[in-house]
Amino acid sequence: MNFDLTDDQEMMRDMFARFLDEHSSMARVRAAAPTGFDSALWQGLAELGALSIRVPEEAGGLGLGLFDATILMEEAGRTLASGPLAEALVAARLLAQLGGEATADLLGRVLAGDAVASFAFDDIADTPVQWIGGGLVAEAVLARSGDDILLVTVPAEARKAEDNLASTPIAQIDLSAHPRTVLASGAEALAIFAAGIEEWKLLIAAGLAGIGREALKLAAAYACERKQFDQYIGQFQAISHPLADILCEIDGGKFLVWKAIRDLADGAPEAGGAISIAAWWNANSAAKAVAQSLHTFGGYGLTTEYDIFLYNLRAKAWPLVGGDPQRWLDEAGRRLYADEAAALPDAGPMPVDFDLGEAAQAIKDEINAFFAANVTPEMRATFHYSWEGYNPELNRKLAAQNLLYLGLPKDVGGRGLSAYEKTAAMDAFEEQGYNNPAANVTQMVSLIIHRFGTEELKQAVLPEIMRGEVICSLGYSEPGSGSDVFAAQCRATQEGDGSWRIDGTKMFTSGANLSTYVLMLCRTNPDVAKHKGLTMFIVPLKADGVTVQPVHTFQDERTNITFYDGVRIPDSWRLGEIDGGVRTMSASLELEHGGGFAKYQRKMLQAGEALCRELIHRGRPLIEDGGAQARLARTAANLWASELITYRAQWVMSEKKPNHAYGPMAKMFSSEKFLTDARDLLDLTAPASLSKRKGPAEEINMFYRHAQGATIYGGTSEVHRSMIAEKGLGLPRTRA
Known part of the structure; x- marks a missing residue:
């Protein structure tokens, strides 16, 4: 995976950025109004080679890729460059591809910044009068007319300035009223022209x-x-x-x-x-x-x-x-x-790569093979997206194959997968319909025990964890503190013999009814700043004084409220220093890889597509309805964006790049899109989506309920928004 530009692209971006900072300052942008065209800026861009980026070398251009052109366009957007740059880039490439010797002189003047060329979006045989981007300054416009691609020469007197929304050099031109030359005809020429419009969209x-x-x-x-x-x-x-x-x-x-x-x-x-x-x-x-x-x-x-x-x-x-x-x-x-075909531009070299790699594919294949060999239909019937899907037999089998604690470092006994491999593994589990929050929490607890536990604790607990015989839950949240874990009031008081007495209540202790141990954050010093007076412990959930009370959610899952009344544990079950709980808890960050909800979004989209193929709307499958197609496409867009933002978070951590709250961005953004899309797909496929009938209807129903908690668990969206604002935008701290 790679989100970096090449060295040459970095140099090119810096060159354009410096030039545009100086020559497309806001003073220059204002001065260019009302025409919206800065001729000096245009000449400067031409001298830097900007206008020839997408023109093949044999036609006198730089022959660079589409990605290089988007780097230029992003800088042009940042500085509001005054001129029809996207249109000119496309027109120059089309002149080179379709014009040949007939347009060599015009192309040369376009690349030198001495002339501007643009293009028309619609077939001028049907729509001769069109708005043209840069039409005020374009002496030539490429256009389609039936099966022909034309070059229309527009005299200066036909290019009339018109007051418009943003003082850009658009103009409405009657393209049938001016001299024209046929550059090319036929399917290939039409495809090249159509591909140019697609390129314009990306620019x-x-x-x-x-x-x-x-x-x-x-x-x-x-x-x-x-x-x-x-x-x-x-x-x-x-x-x-x-x-x-x-x-x-x-x-x-x-x-x-x-x-x-x-x-x-x-x-x-x-x-x-x-x-x-x-x-x-x-x-x-x-x-x-x-x-x-x-x-x-x-x-x-x-x-x-x-x-x-x-x-x-x-x-x-x-x-x-x-x-x-x-x-x-x-x-x-x-x-x-609907399988609508599109003429596509040539991309050229593309250094950015979202491939998780061969190792990631290998672990995915290994997991799929494991499920094929070890998972029975009866086991699959127990699968659930929550802790209630925990299957002790399957847990032990996964541990035996070293497929249980995938992100846990090898020195602790885990698989030690990279962020990319772990992402692929989680995707494989989701494709198999198996979600295992128990393993994710338990591997975090085992890491903390390994880093901070006493030898006695390690010998007593770690082996059974690593064999997959027991699982652990988290005792962080409390009834009055929610996401503010540092506000914990559950007390741990040291007795005369050095042991500890724990009293208090923990909320949302998911899996406590299935777990053997709970990792607890307790208040050990009320007289210092709240984050300094906390200590971490491992507490056996079968100990005297522990009560586990179910709390059921409308998501078809169970969490718990746990009560601790005079629970006694030895000091050897303390993790880290007294009042050093925050440092102890930080060890869990080693397992954080900017995870999001894309894997659920993908499964939800697939369920939505399947249900739209099943349902009949006005005599035909709902998937054939244009409105349904657009809404599914929007869900796909949200999925893709969520996945890419998550990949960025994983990449910066894996490559030790600067991290501007990219993990919180991945979690918050994907959870919010998961929720809005779940709601929309439930609407789109109603009333069938109301049913819990086996198949895609049940899945849509389930994902809608599941998505509600996505914006809450693991830190609410509001907490993550504050982190993003502070670290991503440099805003002042918004949390006390």
Whole structure:
């Protein structure tokens, strides 16, 4: 897996960034209005080779890949470059591909920045009058007319400035009224032209990702300097949390562009749908980003004194020249679910790679082989996504094959899988319908015991854990503290003989009814800061004074409230130093790999697709309905974005890269999308989805209930939003 640019691409990005910072400053952007075209900037970009990125070398260009062009476009979006850059990049490539000697002179002038060329989206035989991106300054427009690709020469007097939303150089032109030359005809020429439009979608999507990111940066900076009620407004969760949500959307959109290019490079069957989704997503997320960012400025955002309004208007102006972005989602639905063909551009080299690797595939194959050989139909009947799916026999068999504690380091006795291998393994378990939270918690407990436990504790507990004979649960949350584990009040008092007495209550002790031990965080010193007065213990759940009371959820799972009344344990069952519980707990972070809910989202989407094929709507399968296709495509988009954000988290940790709350982003974003999509698929397939009848209807029903807890367990979305705002956007701390 790789999320890095090549060294050459880093140098290219830095070059364009420096140039655009100087020559596309907000002062220059304002000065370029109302035409929206900065001729000096355009000449400078040409001199840097920007306009020739996608032109083949044999035609005088740089012959670089589509990914290189999106790097340029992201910087252009960040700086609101004044000129039809995406249109010009596509037009230059089309001139090189279709024009030949007839357009060599024009192409040369386009690459030198002396002329601008653009293209028309619709067939001019049907729609001769069209809005053209950059039409105000384009002396040539490439267009389709029936089976022909034409070059229309547009004289200066026909290019009339028109006041528009964001002062961009669009113009409405009657393309039937000007001289035209047939460049090429036939299916191949039409496919090349159509592929150019697909390329434009990705270039605009990348530019919109740049606009959205910079808008959030401006908003975060303002929220760090603006005070209200004697506090920086960035400390208000009403400000910081929406920005955190949109940061995930913007990053997800950038990665969806990358995925589309990766799919093109790999020849993936979903590549056409991925392009449409990337375009739709980024048009939508950029619009949300600039609106929320402007809102952060309050009334000042409405004035022209602050630059945020420029981002607000440009975020809408860039994509809308291609029409309503909602059509791209509809198009994605047809491409993914109705086999609509798309002419696809050549991607060129693509360094970014989302492949988990051969080792990851090997562990997946091993798990699938294990289930085929060891799991009976009777065992499968007991599978459940919660702790209630725990099967002691299967647990021991997995341990015997070293498939139980996959993330546990080898020095503890686990498999020691990499983040990538562990992701593949979790996907394999999900495909098998087996979810094992018991193993995930137990491996964390065993790591802490190994790192901080006494020899007596290690000898007493670790062997039976590693043999898969027992499982452990967590005693962190309490009735009055929830996600704030450091507010624990369950008391551990040291007796005269050195042993400990534990009194108190723990809430949501999932699996306590099945577990042998609980890892408990207890208050041992009430007179210091709350996070400094905690100590960690292992407590046998069969000890005198322990009571386990069931708490049932509407998710068809059981959790527990556990009571501890004078429970006695020896000091040897303490983990780490007295009052050092926070440091002890930190050992569990070694097992954190930025996990999300993509594996559940994928299974849910598959269930939704299956049910849409079964259900009949107005005389035909629901999957053939355009609205259903679009909603399934939106669910696929959310799945892909969740998966890519999670991959990014795993990659930065595996490669020791800077980590800006990428793990919380993966958890929060995927859990929220899991919930909204579960709700939507339940609606889409109603009333069949109300049933718990075996098959996809039952799965949709189950996923809807399961998704409710995803935004709560493991830290609520609100807690993670605060972490994202602080670490991802640099906002002030929003938690006490």
